[in-house]
Amino acid sequence: xxxxxxxxxxxxxxxxxxxxxxxxxxxxxxxxxxxxxxxxxxxxxxxxxxxxxxxxxxxxxxxxx
Amino acid sequence: xxxxxxxxxxxxxxxxxxxxxxxxxxxxxxxxxxxxxxxxxxxxxxxxxxxxxxxxxxxxxxxxxxxxxxxxxxxxxxxxxxxxxxxxxxxxxxxxxxxxxxxxxxxxxxxxxxxxxxxxxxxxxxxxxxxxxxxxxxxxxxxxxxxxxxxxxxxxxxxxxxxxxxxxxxxxxxxxxxxxxxxxxxxxxxxxxxxxxxxxxxxxxxxxxxxxxxxxxxxxxxxxxxxxxxxxxxxxxxxxxxxxxxxxxxxxxxxxxxxxxx
Numbered sequence: 001x002x003x004x005x006x007x008x009x010x011x012x013x014x015x016x017x018x019x020x021x022x023x024x025x026x027x028x029x030x031x032x033x034x035x036x037x038x039x040x041x042x043x044x045x046x047x048x049x050x051x052x053x054x055x056x057x058x059x060x061x062x063x064x065x
Numbered sequence: 066x067x068x069x070x071x072x073x074x075x076x077x078x079x080x081x082x083x084x085x086x087x088x089x090x091x092x093x094x095x096x097x098x099x100x101x102x103x104x105x106x107x108x109x110x111x112x113x114x115x116x117x118x119x120x121x122x123x124x125x126x127x128x129x130x131x132x133x134x135x136x137x138x139x140x141x142x143x144x145x146x147x148x149x150x151x152x153x154x155x156x157x158x159x160x161x162x163x164x165x166x167x168x169x170x171x172x173x174x175x176x177x178x179x180x181x182x183x184x185x186x187x188x189x190x191x192x193x194x195x196x197x198x199x200x201x202x203x204x205x206x207x208x209x210x211x212x213x214x215x216x217x218x219x220x221x222x223x224x225x226x227x228x229x230x231x232x233x234x235x236x237x238x239x240x241x242x243x244x245x246x247x248x249x250x251x252x253x254x255x256x257x258x259x260x261x262x263x264x265x266x267x268x269x270x271x272x273x274x275x276x277x278x279x280x281x282x283x284x285x286x287x288x289x290x291x292x293x294x295x296x297x298x299x300x301x302x303x304x305x306x307x308x309x310x311x312x313x314x315x316x317x318x319x320x321x322x323x324x325x326x327x
Contacts, residue, residue: 012111040122048126053192057127059300060233060293061190061223062270063206 127228128298135198135230142197143185146170150250171211172249174200174222175326176291179235183248190223198230200291207273212247212254212287212310220247221273221290226297226304233293236304237263244325245289245308251316253323256289256308264295264302272305280307 017035021028052058146169173183187194190201202209203221210218224232239245239258247254260280265272269279272292276285287310295304314323 012107014111043119043122044126044130048123051123052127056300057298058192058225058228058294059267060195060225060303061203062265062267062272062292062303 131196131228132198132230135196135225135228138196139185139198139230142170142187142199143173143183146172146185153250170199171202171213172247175246175248175322176239176243177326178239178243179233182232184224184232186222186247195223195225196229198225198232200224200232203273206270209273210275212289213249213252217285217287218275219273219277219288219290221292223292226293226295233291233304234297236291236293236306237295239291239306244311245291245306246323246326247289248316248322253314253316255311255314255323255325256287257311258306258308260305260307262305262307265305267294267300267303269303272303272307277307279305282307282309286310 018028018032021031023031149169170185170187172186174186175183185199187197187199187201189204194201200222201224202211203223207219207221209221210216212220224230226233226236239261241258241261243258245256245258247256260277260282262272262279265279271277272279273290275288276282277288277290280288282288289308289310291306291308293304294300295302
């Protein structure tokens with residue numbers, strides 16, 4: 001099992017992650033929840049604030065540039 | 066003969082597979098290796114799902130989370146301004162001219178037809194200023210004339226339409242004749258809306274001019290200009306509202322608002 005590449009198996013990387021989490025179903029679910037929360041935190045705290053000025057949704061001023 | 070060997074091989078593989086899993090799982094659920102095409106499609110599909118979830122989260126971030134953060138920042142800064150006003154009054158320095166710290170807000174904007182909030186006004190229209198859920202007065206490309214200066218000119222402001230406090234979200238609810246009140250430490254400046262430009266180019270700097278000609282006015286006066294983006298949720302055009310000073314009122318002990326706000 002340890003030798004299978006991440007894309008092996010029937011259904012991709014998310015099931016690969018799921019299979020490699022330790023513990024039984026409940027523990028896996030709990031760890032997944034923590035992982036998802038961590039990802040959302042990083043996105044909201046760092047990635048989106050960085051990406052936002054690069055996207056044209058929030059310019060409100062008039063200027064001559 | 067051959068077929069029987071093949072059959073045995075199959076059975077062995079299934080038994081092996083089952084052994085790796087729990088004994089309860091039925092043999093037909095054993096894993097089989099997908100072909101390369103299936104793998105690529107499955108990878109692509111997961112990427113699409115991931116992209117979709119990411120975009121969804123970005124919408125949640127833009128329209129909800131930035132408001133939470135901005136409102137918090139705006140409340141904190143507004144409290145600071147109100148506190149400093151209260152302290153200056155306590156100190157018995159009523160006659161001293163108001164000192165404006167450019168880092169702090171200079172006053173509050175009240176537009177009852179647009180929102181019930183009092184909107185803190187700060188210097189500058191950079192994203193850094195506006196993202197704190199405040200309105201900013203222009204310093205670039207045109208310098209706004211502050212009403213506190215007493216000079217004729219245009220008090221031009223900008224704020225977000227969506228996200229980051231969305232202070233000018235309801236700008237389309239403003240109609241001609243509606244009041245716009247700017248509150249400073251000592252004075253209520255009461256303006257009346259006389260011109261609305263629902264859509265203009267973002268390069269139309271003329272709307273900020275001391276005499277904004279597109280509004281129909283030709284003589285110098287005490288004007289106020291609100292600018293934000295339009296249509297809602299995009300930044301394609303700018304929405305402009307012009308007002309003209311009607312009168313000023315001294316702030317009394319209880320900070321009784323002028324009748325337009327009651």
